[in-house]
Amino acid sequence: MTDFNGKFFWYELMTSDPEAAIAFYGDVVGWTTTPFGDAQQGHVYHVVSGSAGQLGGIMAIPDEAKDCGMTPWWGGYVGSADVDADAARLTAAGGSVKRPPADIPGVGRFAVVGDPGGATFMLLKGSSPEGMEAAPPMATGHVGWHELYSGDFAADLAFYTGQFGWSTGDAMDMGEMGSYQLISQTGGADFQAMTGGIMPIPKEMPAPLWLFYFVVDDIDAALERVKAGGGTLLNGPMEVPGGAWIIQATDPQGAMFALVGMRGV
Structure with missing residues (x-):
């Protein structure tokens, strides 16, 4: 199991048309996708896999984010052993918290953070004790x-x-x-x-x-x-x-x- 604390390890596309994005990246990069969530409720998260396993997900832009003017965007998650403590520590170091720490049922705890220059990334601590393995360098699709x-x-x-x-x-x-x-x-x-x-x-x-x-x-x-x-x-x-x-x-x-x-x- 790879220690991802302090490292990017998961990548997420929020988009206006998930199905079209899945088809596009599937053709361009060769990804396969697996749906996760409740399709009837419209809360489907499409887990993306490259040649060495899972690497991220594709989802529709949430309504609240769309109302705030969010457009399609790729974001990255940095591993965290303690999301609340890290969010506070990064804020003290000149960053900013754009969405306070919160739980994602069945996934883990996350927060949306900005660096001093204004770029956004996320913190995530998974709820499962089973971790991911890092893909080999330059693995196709990763x-x-x-x-x-x-x-x-x-x-x-x-x-x-x-x-x-x-x-x-x-x-x-x-x-x-x-x-x-x-x-x-x-x-x-x-x-x-x-x-x-x-x-x-x-x-x-x-x-x-x-x-x-x-x-x-x-x-x-x-x-x-x-x-x-x-x-x-x-x-x-x-x-x-x-x-x-x-x-x-x-x-x-x-x-x-x-x-x-x-x-x-």
Whole structure:
């Protein structure tokens, strides 16, 4: 059983059309889904699985969130041993609580939190003693990279390293765009240990956010599936250190996501 405390381990799409999103990502990334919940009550949560097991879920945007103007969005859950204590600790460190700790029957206790720069993520402590195992690095369909478009680069870097114990690797100079700071949620400072990056939010981005890169076998073939399925390419394909290629896109409902994979020979 992997210890996910302080690490992203579950990824969730809240969308305006869950069935359409399931079809889109099933084709693009190769996910399978399993419904969880009461279909008659309209409370269905679709658990998503990649090549190495479950990794997240897809659900309809809750009515109360829709009334507040929420649009389709990918969010990430960070493991917590004590959601209430962590929410208080993160607030004292410059974060904010956007939804106070609460129980999800049969799932666990969660809270919605913001970092100092304004990006949102969730805390979760599962109610079951049986934990998940981490997927192997770059397992198809799973998250291969985590990227924060930061609203306050210095404060956010200090927040995540100080509060979650993340380590830093090299910082790459991006000129006018600032630095791209490699980070690891699992320890170690060499490139192979890196699990993501933090960069200042580009002027084209409407708000700070975490972007998650899903692993595909062939980036060019996946891009064609994105286009055929009604998605919109925002950037790429672009080669990154290590020989992989990335794209950034929005799905047909408007949620931003990213893909990482090798280029076909």
